[in-house]
Amino acid sequence: MNDKRSIVIASAARQPRRPAGVSQFPAWLVLGTLALVLVIVLTGAQRGPVQGYSQGAQPRPIAARGQLMVDEEVAIKAFHLVSASVVFVTNKQVNRDLFHLHTADVEEDAGSGFVWDPNGYIVTNYHVVQNSDVVQVTLGDQSIWKAKRVGTDPEKDVAVLKIEAPAKLLPAIPIGTSSDLQVGQRVFAIGNPFGYDQTLTSGVISGLGREITGAGNRPIRGVIQTDAPMNPGNSGGPLLDSAGRVIGMNTAILSPTGAYAGIGFAIPIDCINWIVPEIISGRAVARPNLGITTAPDHLVHRLGLDGALILTISPNTSAEKAGLRGTRRDDSGKIVLGDLIVAVDGEPVRTTDDLFRAVDKHKVGEVVPLTIVREGKKMDVPVHLDPLP
Numbered sequence: 001m002n003d004k005r006s007i008v009i010a011s012a013a014r015q016p017r018r019p020a021g022v023s024q025f026p027a028w029l030v031l032g033t034l035a036l037v038l039v040i041v042l043t044g045a046q047r048g049p050v051q052g053y054s055q056g057a058q059p060r061p062i063a064a065r066g067q068l069m070v071d072e073e074v075a076i077k078a079f080h081l082v083s084a085s086v087v088f089v090t091n092k093q094v095n096r097d098l099f100h101l102h103t104a105d106v107e108e109d110a111g112s113g114f115v116w117d118p119n120g121y122i123v124t125n126y127h128v129v130q131n132s133d134v135v136q137v138t139l140g141d142q143s144i145w146k147a148k149r150v151g152t153d154p155e156k157d158v159a160v161l162k163i164e165a166p167a168k169l170l171p172a173i174p175i176g177t178s179s180d181l182q183v184g185q186r187v188f189a190i191g192n193p194f195g196y197d198q199t200l201t202s203g204v205i206s207g208l209g210r211e212i213t214g215a216g217n218r219p220i221r222g223v224i225q226t227d228a229p230m231n232p233g234n235s236g237g238p239l240l241d242s243a244g245r246v247i248g249m250n251t252a253i254l255s256p257t258g259a260y261a262g263i264g265f266a267i268p269i270d271c272i273n274w275i276v277p278e279i280i281s282g283r284a285v286a287r288p289n290l291g292i293t294t295a296p297d298h299l300v301h302r303l304g305l306d307g308a309l310i311l312t313i314s315p316n317t318s319a320e321k322a323g324l325r326g327t328r329r330d331d332s333g334k335i336v337l338g339d340l341i342v343a344v345d346g347e348p349v350r351t352t353d354d355l356f357r358a359v360d361k362h363k364v365g366e367v368v369p370l371t372i373v374r375e376g377k378k379m380d381v382p383v384h385l386d387p388l389p
Contacts, residue, residue, distance in 0.1 A: 071186070074186070074242050075188060075200065075202055077244065078188050078240050078242065078243070078244040079188070079190065079200050081174065081244035082114075082173050082174065082190065082238065082240060082244050082246075083140060083190065083198055083200075084139075084140040084141075084171050085114050085115040085140070085171050085172065085173035085238075086112060086113075086114050086115075086140065086173075086190045086191065086198065086237060086238060087112065087113045087114065087115065087122055087137050087138060087139055087140070088110065088112065088113075088137070088138035088192045088195075088197045089110065089111045089112060089113045089122070089124050089128055089129065089135065089136075089137055089138075089147075089161070089236060090110050090135065090136045090137075090138070091110065091111070091128060091129055091131070091132040091134075091135055092132060092133060092134040092135070092136070110128075110192065110195060110233055111124060111125060111128035111191075111192070111233060111234075111235040111236040111237075112124065112128075112190075112191035112192045112233065112234060112235065112236040112237030112250070113128070113137065113161070113236045113237070114173045114236075114237065114238045114246065114249075115170050115171060115172055115173055116160070116172060116173070116276060116280075117170070117172045118167035118170045118171075118172060119162075119167075119170075120162050120163045120164060120165055120170060121150065121160055121161070121162055121276075121280060122137055122147065122160070122161040122162070122163060123158065123159070123160055123161075123236070123249065123272065123276055124159050124161065124235075124236030124249075125157050125158070125159060125235045125236040125249065125251055126152045126153065126154050126156075126157045126158055126159045126214075127157055127214075127235065128159065128235050128236045129149060129152075129159050129161070130154075132149075134146070135147040135148075135149065135161060137161060137163050138197070139165060139169050139170075140169075140198070141169060143165070143169065145163040145164065145165050146163070147161040147162060147163045148161065148162050149161060150162050150279055150280060151279035151280075151282075152279070153275050153278075153279065154214065155214060155220070155287060156214065156220060156267060156271060156272075156275055157214040157220060157251055157267060158249070158267065158272055158275050158276065158279075160276055160279045160280060173238060173246050174243075174244060174245045174246065175245060175246055175269060175273060176240075176241055176243070176245030176246055176247045176269055177245075177247070177269065177270060178224065178247050178248060178268035178269045178270045178271075178353075179270055179297075179350075179351060179353070181205055181208060181224065181241075181247060181268075182205065183204075183205050183206065183207060183208060183298070184204055184205065185204060185205045185241065185242075186202065186203075186204055186241070186242045187202070187203055187204060187205055187226050187228055187239055187240060187241060187242075187247070188200060188201070188202050188228065188239070188240040188241075188242075189201045189202075189203075189226070189228040189229070189230055189234060189237060189238070189239050189240070189250055189264070189266075190237055190238055190240065191230070191233060191234035191235075191236070191237030191238075191250060192233045192234070192237070193230065193231035193232065193233040193234050194231060194232060194233050195233060196233075201228045201229040201230070202228055203226050203227040203228030203229065204226065204227060204228075205224060205225070205226055206225045206226055206227050206263070207224075207225035208222075208224060208225070208296060208297065208298045209221075209222055209223075209295075209296025209297055209298055209299070209352075210222075210223040210224070210225045210265060210296075211223060211293075212251070212252050212265050214251075219293075220251075220267060221293075221294070221352055221356075222268055222271065222296075222297070222351075222352050222353055223251070223265045223266065223267060223268070224239065224247070224248045224265065224266040224267075224268055225263060225264070225265055226239065226264050226265075226266060227262055227263065227264070228264060229260045229264075230250055230253050230260055230264040231253070231260050234250045234253075234264075235250060235251060235252070236249060236250065236251075237249070237250045238250070239266040246269050247266075247268070247269050248266030248267055248268050248269055248272075249266055249267045249269070249272055250264060250265075250266050251265055251266055251267050252264070252265045253265070268353065270353050271353055271356075271357075274357055274360075287359075287360055287387075288318070288359055288360070288362060288363065288364045288366070288385035288386065288387060289317065289318060289385070289386055289387060290317065290318050290319045290359060290383065290385075291313060291314040291316075291317020291318050291319045291320060291386070292310050292311070292312065292313050292314070292317075292319045292324070292326070293310075293311045293312045294308045294309055294310060294311060294352045294355065295309040295310075295311050295327070297351045297352055297353075300340075303337075305340055306342065306350045307340040307341055307342040307349055307350065307373065308340070308341040308349055308351065308352045308354070308355040309327065309337060309338060309339075309340050309341075310324060310325065310326045310327065310338035310339045310340075310341065311326055311327050311338065312326045312327075313325075313326045317386060318383050318384055318385055318386045319383065321383075321384065322370075322381050322382065322383040322384070323381065324338075324339050324370075324372070324381060324383075325338050325339050325374065326338040326339075339372040339373070339374050339381075340372060340373040340374075341355055341370055341371070341372050342371050342372065342373055342378070343358075343370070343371035344358035344359055344362075344368060344369075344370055344371075345358070345362070345368050345369055346369075346371075347361075359385065362385055363385070364385055364386065364387040365384075365385065366384075366385050367382050367383065367384050367385070368382070368383055368385060369381065369382050369383075370382075370383050
C-alpha cells in the first residue's frame, strides 16, 4: 500500500462526530432522499456513462508495426555491431592541500573512446586525458577500470590508454578506411554526450579535407566534417560508416555556444591506424616537418591527379630550402598549380595522409628524395627534414 492510498483510506475512515444539540433529520426525509438518488443513478446507468466516464473502457488494440525502413535497419545494425566496443572515459584531477597530500579526486572532464584490441588498448582524444591525474574507463557492461596512459600524439590529438580487463569484455571495434569517403555518405556517431553513455546520432559526411586546430595550436589536416550531432562528451568516440566500421574519431565541433551547431569534425581512421601501432610499440612520435599545406584530396582527385598538391610553403622550412613551389596566381590572375608530390623516397603518394605517413617514417635530419610533378615534368628533389617548430 503506498502512502497516498494510506492517507486517503485514513481520511475516509475517520468520521466526524455530530455536534451536541443538533437534531436528526426526520426518517421520512432521509428515506425519500435515498430513493431519489437511487432513481437518478439507475436512470443515468441506462442512459450511458455519467460525465463522460465509461466503466467498459479497455486498452486500444495495437496496430501492426510492419517492416522497419532500410535506413532504420542500417542504424540499428551499426549500433549493435559496435556499441560494446565504445567506452566512457573519465578524466580526474587530484586536489592537494598545502602539504601536497592527496585530498580528493575531482572529475574535470569526460569523453568517449573505443576498444582497439582485446589486449586492453583504448583509443581516445589526447585532449580528453591531457590534464588528467587519474583516468577511468567504463566499458559497455558498466564495469569501471583504472587506465594508464600508454602514449599520446598531441599533434594529431590521439591518445592510447590501457586497462587490465578480461578479453571477453574487450571486443575490438571494426576498422574501416577514410581514403574513399564521399560527401553525402551516411555516418553514425556513438559516444557519451553530457555523460549519457551509448548515445547514437546520425548524419552525413558534409565535407572532406578540412583542417582544424589541435592541442598546442597545431593544425590537423585531412579532417572529416559531418552533421551528425555531437556535444561535449562525444570527443574520442567513433564515427562509423553504414557498415559499422570506424572511419574517424570524433574530435571537435564548430559552435559559438559550446553546444552542437551542425558542424562536427573527426580525425580520419587512416591517420589513427598508423599512429596507434607506433604508440603501442613504444616508438616515440617525433615528427619531421616539410613546412607545407596541401590541397584537399577530393579536389586534387577532381582535377584528375593523384598525389599531394602543395598550396603554400612556410618560410625557413624544409620545403622552402629545397626549392619546392606552392600554388599561386600569375600576373593574369590564372591559378598555377604548385608541385604535386607523388612519392617519398620511392614510396607512392596518392593523398595527403600518404605523404605525411611516408615522411613520418624518416627521422629528423635525414635527407629524403621527394618525387614531384612540376609543369607536367617528373623530377626528384632532395629535402632535408627539419623538426616540427
